[in-house]
Amino acid sequence: MTQRMILNETAWFGAGSLRHLPEEVRRRGMRKALIVTDKALAAAGVLKRVTDLLTAHQLAWAVYDAVVPNPTIRTVQQGVAAFREAGADYLIAVGGGSPQDTSKAIGIIITNPEFEDVRSLEGVAPTRYPAVPIIALPTTAGTAAEVTINYVITDEENRRKFVCVDPHSIPKVAIIDAEMMVTMPxxxxxxxxxxxxxxxxxxxxxxxxxxxxxxxxxxxxxxxxxxxxxxxxxxxxxxxxxxxxxxxxxxxxxxxxxxxxxxxxxxxxxxxxxxxxxxxxxxxxxxxxxxxxxxxxxxxxxxxxxxxxxxxxxxxxxxxxxxxxxxxxxxxxxxxxxxxxxxxxxxxxxxxxxxxxxxxxxxxxxxxxxxxxxxxxxxxxx
Missing domain, CATH: 1.20.1090.10 (Dehydroquinate synthase-like - alpha domain)
Incomplete structure (x- = not known):
């Protein structure tokens, strides 16, 4: 029997590790981020910590903050449109499992547009290309979406959630900073x-x-x-x-x-x-x-x-x-x-x-x- 292990290319750990974000962006030659998050994190000031850091290092960014708990097909499709409109070339996922999963689906569809209906990503979809680069900044200690090849999307029309399993979706970089987590309720x-x-x-x-x-x-x-x-x-x-x-x-x-x-x-x-x-x-x-x-x-x-x-x-x-x-x-x-x-x-x-x-x-x-x-x-x- 053979076994397979797929992990992040790079992961940072420890309180304050967010400071490594700019060097990871520059090292990869990436130009503009679409930051995927939700309105609650924006209101709580968590998003500002990320955008202030990027701005201080003269790194361009745009924000898509319409992610909802148990993210939907519509949430993903709106995020794809936001990515294209922003002229972004990579994603920063800020939040718990919902922004992380939304980012994975967006990233996969950008490079594999034949899956733009989202539903066809269910199960082990035959995607051909890796997602656009994703840097995952989790704000909860639970989902581990920053290191998994899985993501879950809600089909509201049919009242169901479906699991997508795709090695192409794993974030390139994970930054696991406990200071981003202790502010959560x-x-x-x-x-x-x-x-x-x-x-x-x-x-x-x-x-x-x-x-x-x-x-x-x-x-x-x-x-x-x-x-x-x-x-x-x-x-x-x-x-x-x-x-x-x-x-x-x-x-x-x-x-x-x-x-x-x-x-x-x-x-x-x-x-x-x-x-x-x-x-x-x-x-x-x-x-x-x-x-x-x-x-x-x-x-x-x-x-x-x-x-x-x-x-x-x-x-x-x-x-x-x-x-x-x-x-x-x-x-x-x-x-x-x-x-x-x-x-x-x-x-x-x-x-x-x-x-x-x-x-x-x-x-x-x-x-x-x-x-x-x-x-x-x-x-x-x-």
């Missing part, structure tokens, strides 16, 4: 942090996992479980650790896939516009408990990584319970909603949600094979 830091934990756990359990990604995912689980509480409380050192942990998780799952938690979370975003991290966080303990019989010794290793005492000596059933309970406790400690009803789940929608989850590309990697009845039951239990 505590609730957002919590939700995106559990999203990162979900990436690490599902990446560790997925059918395609192998030795290198296991190493990355277990390390990410350890870092995230030790630092998320402090990061939510606003501690810069913990925020730096979270920024690292979520990136390490991204290095792994981008190359091996995820599982049913993500498969079930995507339809919730499409139906109710539920923030992706919140959906993952509510679903993760329930799906973990359901998956447990098909995970071998892996829950023991998860429990150990999350600091469960004597996890190595517990009977297997107890070790599995301990791993699930450790995740539940962390979600509780950082204030994650307890139920999908709190975020708008309607009983009448469950059959359609479950079918969409089964059809989602992430679900195929789940260690236990679900059917429609099982997924419907998991939505109800959650």
């Amino acid at each position: 505590a609730s957002l830091r919590a939700a995106t942090g559990i999203d990162a934990l979900t990436h690490a756990i599902e990446g560790y359990l997925t059918r395609n996992a192998w030795a290198m990604t296991d190493m990355l995912h277990l390390k990410a689980i350890r870092i995230i479980s030790q630092s998320l509480r402090g990061a939510v409380a606003g501690e810069l050192e913990s925020a730096e650790q979270m920024a690292l942990g979520q990136y390490v998780a991204g290095m792994g799952f981008s190359n091996v896939g995820l599982g049913l938690v993500h498969g079930m979370a995507h339809p919730l975003g499409a139906f109710y516009n539920v923030p992706h991290g919140v959906a993952n966080a509510i679903l993760l303990p329930q799906v973990m408990a359901w998956n447990a019989p098909c995970t071998g010794e892996k829950y023991r290793h998860i429990a150990h990584a999350m600091g469960v005492k004597q996890a190595d000596s517990l009977p297997l059933a107890q070790a599995r319970d301990a791993a699930v309970n450790a995740v539940r406790q962390l979600c509780h400690d950082v204030g994650i909603p307890r139920s999908l009803r709190e975020v708008g789940l309607q009983e009448a929608d469950i059959p359609a949600l479950a079918q969409a989850a089964l059809d989602d590309v992430c679900t195929g990697g789940n260690p236990r094979t679900p059917d429609l009845a099982a997924v419907m039951a998991l939505y109800r239990q959650s």
Whole structure:
């Protein structure tokens, strides 16, 4: 069997690493950026930190700030038009997963215009050319979109989210600066942090996992479980650790896939516009408990990584319970909603949600094979 790993060309880490942005632009001979972000980040002053730095180094830029949570086909198409109108030759993605994913889709379409309908990018699209260069500046410690080959777009017309998997979409440069993350609300830091934990756990359990990604995912689980509480409380050192942990998780799952938690979370975003991290966080303990019989010794290793005492000596059933309970406790400690009803789940929608989850590309990697009845039951239990 052969395995593949795709990572960024360059990544910078640490508080204050934003200062390396101008040198990365100049080193590549790029002329004008389209900065892709949202209006909330512009209003919060996060965008200004980037534009002031570019201006101080006499680097040209324009802004597209119409990105919305769970970005839509229309959001992408408007961004493509903005890129062309600006005369840009590269993208700077400033924000969480939504600006990052929007930038990937824009960048791919600019160099592969035959995919301008956006829908045809679903799955593993046969794009011929790499996206225009993307420099990713994440402001949340969760999605790891800055190091993945995946992105997710919402089809509002059909009430669905679709996953695109394309090695051509990975950003050239990632700058993971915790100072760009600590200004986010505590609730957002919590939700995106559990999203990162979900990436690490599902990446560790997925059918395609192998030795290198296991190493990355277990390390990410350890870092995230030790630092998320402090990061939510606003501690810069913990925020730096979270920024690292979520990136390490991204290095792994981008190359091996995820599982049913993500498969079930995507339809919730499409139906109710539920923030992706919140959906993952509510679903993760329930799906973990359901998956447990098909995970071998892996829950023991998860429990150990999350600091469960004597996890190595517990009977297997107890070790599995301990791993699930450790995740539940962390979600509780950082204030994650307890139920999908709190975020708008309607009983009448469950059959359609479950079918969409089964059809989602992430679900195929789940260690236990679900059917429609099982997924419907998991939505109800959650």
